[in-house]
Structures are given as structure tokens and as C-alpha cells.
Amino acid sequence: MKILSSSQIKQCDSVTIGKGISSIDLMERAAKACSDWIEINFKINKGFSIFCGNGNNGGDGFAIARMLYEKGFDIDVFIDENNFKFSDDSKINLDRIKKISGIGIKGFSEFENNRESVIIDALFGYGLNRELSDDFNDLIEKLNEIHTSKISIDIPTGLxxxxxxxxHSTVFKADFTLTFQFYKRSFLHPETGRFCGKIIVLNIDLDEDFINGTKTDYFVIDETLIKNIYKPRKEFSHKGTYGKSILVGGSYGKIGAVLMSTLSALRTGSGLTFTIAPKCGNTVLQSQIPEAMFIDSGENHINKIEIQEKAVYGIGPGLGKEKETRKALLEFLENYTGPIVLDADAINILAETQRLNLIPENSVITPHPLEFERLFGKTENSFEKIELAKQKAEELQIFIILKDHHTAVVTPGKKVFYNITGNSGMAKGGSGDVLTGILTSLISQRYEIEEACIFGVWLHGKAGDLAAEEFSKEAMLPTDLINKIGDVFKYLS
Incomplete structure (x- = not known):
């Protein structure tokens, strides 16, 4: 799914209107999509307090008020009593609800706290381009203090x-954001997305030709994209068809990390799977994962990484940063030219030695926020971090997977794909090791690197969602996530 900028969305609205639908009818279409969703999901609630601005977002709110009233809900509408200048379409919908005696229309100052009433924010839409006035800040702060369900239409006011x-900005804190046709980038970053609650994308049939023909660097990974990437297993095939994955990692006390990477590579479909780890991990690895072949390297820490042809390497989980391990990694990188997956201590070694130039082109690195900072320096916020990642991905010709609540895949072509699967239950040591195994396996199975990254982060998050459903976010383990990979493939099939 493409993510369009606010100016592109405005163009899309205009093009849609220019092809045979009036602006007021498009507003009606958007309001119907919202009111239908609200009716289904809030049917036990009787009352709604709808706060409407003077622009078209307020017009959506007026139309939603009318439609919810017609569905049998109690409705109060609140407007700015100090400003009666409305957009044309907003005024039409305001006049329509003025004719309905059962809908109360009041000023913002008349609002009284009613915990049984759902609050709907239709104050400002995606076109907001300035900080809120003091009056609106005071209103939003008042609404945020009320413990009741809250819904934003299009985008929470203040974002x-x-x-x-x-x-220090004041932003409406929504439980649900009902947005039209597209995600906004602000939904997907930690500083801003925390205000949005659950995102519900409602299709209002904006012009497909415009959407398809509009260029953007930003995308959401959705199931349509995944189903176009996924390659079902062929009946007439053998283990060589599905590649050779080599997971490199582990050190004394950290064998579990490379064990999870190896197991997730197998669960993702790797044809031949090897683990390079120190001898201290032999018994654990061979007993827990008999399907993988063990190659020893060093006693307690890896001291050599053997190069095998026609293999894809995933390096880093539990690796450690011992002097001999650091030397082994750098020597390997000096002599290997194929794409590899680098995670954890492999990333930290490169950051400390500043040998990023050794990363082969088309490789994948998977830093969490602190590892990214060690590699490339500090940024002021996550928006700047994405822009820096785009610059470095192009410069080094690598793929950067920025791990976060919404993990982002950044390509050498400076495209950004945000992942929307996954949950906070995955915020446990070991989850990243599982991702390393998944990515290594998909690349070894000859998925294109970009597609392997997109599919890999989605698969990882989707398996995490299934694990959370069964075990809870608190109790789920990274190994539970691995065991749910098979259920995700069943779902795709």
C-alpha cells in the first residue's frame, strides 16, 4: 500500500471529484464508511460527543453525527462558538443537522464530562500545517483527561x-483512528503513532489511476504485497532447491541466540542449514536442532568463519566481540562477496571498527535504534533516522532493516516499507535472532533481497501476533514465535 503525502492526498481527492463525484458526495461516502464501522464496533454505546472543526474534517463529523443519529444513537455536536466561518461542504452538513431536533449543537465551552459518551475528534484533518491555538490546546487537554473511548476521524488533532x-505539542489521544484510503507516515513513527491507537483504513474509492500513477518512496507492507511475493513450495523439488543457510554466532553463555536463528531458518523453509558456533555449543545445538549441521569454530568464541560456495550467511546472534571473533569476522568480510545478513554483535563490531565498507553490496543489516546510532550517528528523531537510513542504504548499496514497533525496510533505491504486523510481546531478547534466521532462509531460497526483507519482517511480525493471541504479549517467548511460523505459511496457502 502506498503512503501518499498530504499534498498528494489533496490532489487525489481533487482528481476523484473531477471524475464525476461532487465534493459533498465524497464527504458523504467518507462519513458513511466511518459511521458503518462505528455502528458495528460501538453498538453497545448509546451516546457520542462529536467535536467538529470548521473545515472539511468538521464536515465529516457533521455527516457522521447525522448518520449515527439515524442509526439510533444519542448525539451531541460541539463546535467553536467563536468562529462561524465554515468551508462550503462543512456548512452544508452543519445545516443538515440543524434541521434534526434530536441532535444537540453546542459550543466547546458547554461540554460537560460524560464518561458514558464516546468522544469523536473531527476538528482538523490531514491538512493541518500549523501548531494549534491555545483554545484548541486547552480543549484537547480537557478531552484527553476523560476516561472514555475516543475516536479520531482521519488523523488525531494536533498531528x-x-x-x-x-x-511539547498537545495531541488528541485516540483509541482508534479511522483514516481514509492511506496510512499517514505519522501513524508509523513512535513519537507520533502513540497518539493514534488502532489504525483503521477505510476505502472510499479514491481514483485508482491517480494512486497507481503517483510516485512515492513510502509504503506499508500489506497482505496484497505479501501474497504477490510469497512462493508456494513446488511439488517436484529437493533440498538443494531451497538453498543453503549458514548461521554464524554464539559464544559461551550465548548459544541460545544462534540456536533460535538456526531453528527459525529451518522453520522458514531452508533446504540445507548449518550452524557455525564455538565447540561449547555443540551439545546444545545438536540435541535441540538435529536437522542442522554443526561446524565448530573455537572453544568458547568463534575464531574463524569458513567460506562455503552457494550459501547465504546470517552472522551476529550471540557472537560476542572477543578479539579473535572480531578478527574472524573482518577476514571473512574481506574475502566474501555474496549478500549476507548482519545482526547484533556483527553490527557492533563494524560500528567499533568503522569498516562499513566491507559489507558486500545487497547485504542486509538489522539494527535496533541504539545499534543504528553506533553505526551512523545520532539523529534528533525517527523521521530524521529514516532519512539517514535512506542515505546510507544508497551509499553502501545495502538494505537496512530498522527494528522498531513498526519496523522499516530501507532499500538501496531509497524506498521505505513500514511493517504493521507484530506487537509489544516481541520486545524480548531473542526476537531479533529469530528475524536473522528468517531473512537468511528466505534469501537462500532465492527470494529477491528486497522481497526477502519485506516478506521476512512481515512473517516475523505475523508469527508474533499469533503467538501473542495464544500466550499473551506478556508470556509469549521468541521460541513461541518460531513455532507459529508454520501457521503463517498455512494462512498464506
Whole structure:
């Protein structure tokens, strides 16, 4: 799914209107999509307090008020009593609800706390391009203090669609955001996405030709994209068909990390799977994963990484940063030219030695925020971090997977794919090791690198979602996630 900027969305609206639908009818279409969703998901609630601005987002709110009233809900609408200048379409919908005696229309100052009433924010839409006035700040702060369900229409008031907010900004804190046709980038970054709650994308049939023909660097990984990438296993095939994965890692006390990477590579479909690890891990690895072949390297820490032809390497989980291990990694990188997956201590060694130039082109690195900072330096916020990642991915001709709540795949072509599977239950040591195994396995199975990254982060998150459903976010383990990979493939099949 493409992510369009606010200016592109505005163009898309205009093009759609220019092809035979009036602006007021498009507003009606958006309001119907919202009211239908609200009716299904809030049917036990009787009352709604809808806060409407003077622009078209307020017009959506007025139309939603009318439709919810017609569905049998109690509705109060609140407007700015100090400003009666409305957009044309907003005024049409305001006039329509003025004719309905059962809908109360009041000023913002008349609002009284009613915990049984759901609050709907239709104050400002995606077009907001300035900080809120003091009056609106006071209103939003008042609404945020109320413990009741809250819904934002299009985007929570106080957020911008495409950029960061000031850390002291006042923003409406929604439980649900009902947005139209597209994600906004601000939904997907930690500083801004925390205000949005659950994102519900509603299709309002904006012009497909415009959407398909509009260029963007930003995308959401959705199931349509995944189903186009996924390659079902062929009946007439053998283990060589599905590649050779070599997971390199582990050190004394950290064998579990490379064990999880190896197991996840197998679960993802690797044809031949090897583990290079120190001898201290032999018994654990061979007893826990008999399907993988063990290659020893050093006693307690890896001291050599053997090069095998026609193999894909995933290096880093539990690796450690001992002097002999550091030397082994750098020597390997000096002599290996194929794409590899680098994670954890492999990334930290490269950061400390500043030998990023040794990373082969088309390789994948998977830093968490602190590892990214060690590699490339500090940024002021996650929006700047994405831009720096785009620059470095192009410069080094590698793929950078920025691990976060919404993990982002950044390509050498400076495209960004945000992942929306996954949950906070995956915030446990070992989850990243599982991702390393998944990515290594997919690349060894001859998925294109970009597709392997996109599919890999989605698969990782989807398996985590299934694990959370069964075990809870608190209790789920990275190994539970590995065991759910098979269920994800069943789902895709």
C-alpha cells in the first residue's frame, strides 16, 4: 500500500471529484464508511460527543453525527462558538443537522464530562500545517483527561501527516483512528503513532489511476504485497532447491541466540542449514536442532568463519566481540562477496571498527535504534533516522532493516516499507535472532533481497501476533514465535 503525502492526498481527492463525484458526495461516502464501522464496533454505546472543526474534517463529523443519529444513537455536536466561518461542504452538513431536533449543537465551552459518551475528534484533518491555538490546546487537554473511548476521524488533532511534532505539542489521544484510503507516515513513527491507537483504513474509492500513477518512496507492507511475493513450495523439488543457510554466532553463555536463528531458518523453509558456533555449543545445538549441521569454530568464541560456495550467511546472534571473533569476522568480510545478513554483535563490531565498507553490496543489516546510532550517528528523531537510513542504504548499496514497533525496510533505491504486523510481546531478547534466521532462509531460497526483507519482517511480525493471541504479549517467548511460523505459511496457502 502506498503512503501518499498530504499534498498528494489533496490532489487525489481533487482528481476523484473531477471524475464525476461532487465534493459533498465524497464527504458523504467518507462519513458513511466511518459511521458503518462505528455502528458495528460501538453498538453497545448509546451516546457520542462529536467535536467538529470548521473545515472539511468538521464536515465529516457533521455527516457522521447525522448518520449515527439515524442509526439510533444519542448525539451531541460541539463546535467553536467563536468562529462561524465554515468551508462550503462543512456548512452544508452543519445545516443538515440543524434541521434534526434530536441532535444537540453546542459550543466547546458547554461540554460537560460524560464518561458514558464516546468522544469523536473531527476538528482538523490531514491538512493541518500549523501548531494549534491555545483554545484548541486547552480543549484537547480537557478531552484527553476523560476516561472514555475516543475516536479520531482521519488523523488525531494536533498531528501532522508527514512530519514530526514538537515534543511539547498537545495531541488528541485516540483509541482508534479511522483514516481514509492511506496510512499517514505519522501513524508509523513512535513519537507520533502513540497518539493514534488502532489504525483503521477505510476505502472510499479514491481514483485508482491517480494512486497507481503517483510516485512515492513510502509504503506499508500489506497482505496484497505479501501474497504477490510469497512462493508456494513446488511439488517436484529437493533440498538443494531451497538453498543453503549458514548461521554464524554464539559464544559461551550465548548459544541460545544462534540456536533460535538456526531453528527459525529451518522453520522458514531452508533446504540445507548449518550452524557455525564455538565447540561449547555443540551439545546444545545438536540435541535441540538435529536437522542442522554443526561446524565448530573455537572453544568458547568463534575464531574463524569458513567460506562455503552457494550459501547465504546470517552472522551476529550471540557472537560476542572477543578479539579473535572480531578478527574472524573482518577476514571473512574481506574475502566474501555474496549478500549476507548482519545482526547484533556483527553490527557492533563494524560500528567499533568503522569498516562499513566491507559489507558486500545487497547485504542486509538489522539494527535496533541504539545499534543504528553506533553505526551512523545520532539523529534528533525517527523521521530524521529514516532519512539517514535512506542515505546510507544508497551509499553502501545495502538494505537496512530498522527494528522498531513498526519496523522499516530501507532499500538501496531509497524506498521505505513500514511493517504493521507484530506487537509489544516481541520486545524480548531473542526476537531479533529469530528475524536473522528468517531473512537468511528466505534469501537462500532465492527470494529477491528486497522481497526477502519485506516478506521476512512481515512473517516475523505475523508469527508474533499469533503467538501473542495464544500466550499473551506478556508470556509469549521468541521460541513461541518460531513455532507459529508454520501457521503463517498455512494462512498464506
Amino acid at each position: 501532522f501527516a508527514d512530519r514530526i511534532i514538537d515534543e
